[in-house]
Amino acid sequence: MVSVNWPKWPQYGKEEQKAVQRVIKSNQLFADKEVREFEDQFSKYVGCKYSLGVGNATEGLHLSLIALGIGSGDEVIVTSYSWISSASCILMQNAVPIFCDIEKKSLGICPVDIEKKISPRTKAIIFVHMFGYPARVDEIIQISKKYNIPIIEDASHAHGASVSNIKAGNFGDISVFSLHQRKALSVGDGGVVCTNNVDFRNKIYRLRSFGDDELSYNYRMTEFAGALGKVGLLKLDSQNNTRVENALYLSELLRGNEFLTVRTCGELEQCVYYAVLIELKKDISNLEQRLKNLQNKGICIRKTWDPLHRHPHFNPKSIMPKRGLPWKEEKYDGIMKNVLYKDLILENVDNFLPSKIFELYVHPPVDLNLIKFASIEINKEFSG
Numbered sequence: 001m002v003s004v005n006w007p008k009w010p011q012y013g014k015e016e017q018k019a020v021q022r023v024i025k026s027n028q029l030f031a032d033k034e035v036r037e038f039e040d041q042f043s044k045y046v047g048c049k050y051s052l053g054v055g056n057a058t059e060g061l062h063l064s065l066i067a068l069g070i071g072s073g074d075e076v077i078v079t080s081y082s083w084i085s086s087a088s089c090i091l092m093q094n095a096v097p098i099f100c101d102i103e104k105k106s107l108g109i110c111p112v113d114i115e116k117k118i119s120p121r122t123k124a125i126i127f128v129h130m131f132g133y134p135a136r137v138d139e140i141i142q143i144s145k146k147y148n149i150p151i152i153e154d155a156s157h158a159h160g161a162s163v164s165n166i167k168a169g170n171f172g173d174i175s176v177f178s179l180h181q182r183k184a185l186s187v188g189d190g191g192v193v194c195t196n197n198v199d200f201r202n203k204i205y206r207l208r209s210f211g212d213d214e215l216s217y218n219y220r221m222t223e224f225a226g227a228l229g230k231v232g233l234l235k236l237d238s239q240n241n242t243r244v245e246n247a248l249y250l251s252e253l254l255r256g257n258e259f260l261t262v263r264t265c266g267e268l269e270q271c272v273y274y275a276v277l278i279e280l281k282k283d284i285s286n287l288e289q290r291l292k293n294l295q296n297k298g299i300c301i302r303k304t305w306d307p308l309h310r311h312p313h314f315n316p317k318s319i320m321p322k323r324g325l326p327w328k329e330e331k332y333d334g335i336m337k338n339v340l341y342k343d344l345i346l347e348n349v350d351n352f353l354p355s356k357i358f359e360l361y362v363h364p365p366v367d368l369n370l371i372k373f374a375s376i377e378i379n380k381e382f383s384g
């Protein structure tokens with residue numbers, strides 16, 4: 001059997017080694033000059049006014065909710081297709097997640113469903129550009145304005161993605177990026193909060209490092225992360241170009257496959273393909289085995305994530321510890337009162353996740369030859 005070694009992501013080199021050594025030599029390992037420089041460079045890259053480095057995106061999302069004044073019993077509308085952090089941050093503020101369906105095109109939060117779920121308790125909306133495919137930002141922003149509800153943009157998969165030439169990081173009142181090791185901008189663990197609002201910036205700046213009158217945190221970024229972030233930023237565009245090229249080539253090579261379609265994005269959108277999403281458009285027998293066969297050939301493909309509304313955080317077996325379950329509190333009388341999260345019906349989420357969307361990782365140094373190999377094998381496995 002012919003198989004390949006799918007290149008690992010990330011691959012650090014000499015520049016990253018130099019950056020880490022520079023930090024060690026400086027004897028200053030917690031947030032200082034490297035982080036400040038990285039923040040400035042990140043703001044320039046994204047085109048936003050303020051960037052603040054944090055320890056990871058989960059912390060950034062938590063700080064964003066605090067800055068927006070979200071607290072006990074408030075409801076926050078959030079997509080059910082994301083990593084747990086997009087919704088667990090809501091529980092950290094003892095607020096109630098209201099899970100929303102996704103829309104078919106971007107697999108981001110569905111604007112129509114957002115409007116259905118707005119209640120007097122709604123205090124924020126969190127949306128995500130899943131795998132670097134821009135969400136329906138125009139409609140989300142319109143809803144935010146219409147109902148005067150702030151939005152948090154989780155851009156953890158979308159470094160460099162844009163809509164109408166405006167980069168991700170500008171579509172939320174507050175936006176958050178992850179710089180986790182596996183992300184396109186990879187520093188080990190790290191995150192960035194972006195905003196164009198000076199009050200949010202100042203509040204998050206204080207909360208990040210024990211500096212506010214209200215409960216504050218140590219959510220700082222390390223100098224190592226700042227130094228590695230600066231190197232990563234210089235490489236990001238060229239690496240994104242490779243991802244795009246790989247994704248579009250795969251799309252071309254799988255065109256005509258009766259079972260699969262590679263998802264690409266609209267004309268005004270720039271997707272960065274943190275992973276390429278491939279949709280299973282027609283049922284096929286032995287799906288698990290077919291995916292396994294491809295993985296055995298070295299191809300980095302897998303089924304996507306389970307919906308968040310079925311995650312154990314929202315479906316606890318017991319109500320101990322008595323924390324993190326705000327919808328169970330007596331004083332709460334909102335949408336989730338007496339409703340089980342796992343029983344929610346979200347049509348597109350239920351249809352697509354996890355078995356009708358596959359992720360294929362195309363980070364450099366994956367190249368067109370590897371994409372060609374993958375497409376031949378995928379076309380063989382998924383044929384009538």
Ligand SMILES: Cc1ncc(COP(=O)(O)O)c(C=O)c1O
Binds near residue numbers: 056086179191
């Ligand atoms: C969409 C999304 N949001 C937030 C996070 C949390 O990122 P971090 O690991 O930096 O806390 C992740 C992590 O994978 C993610 O995929």
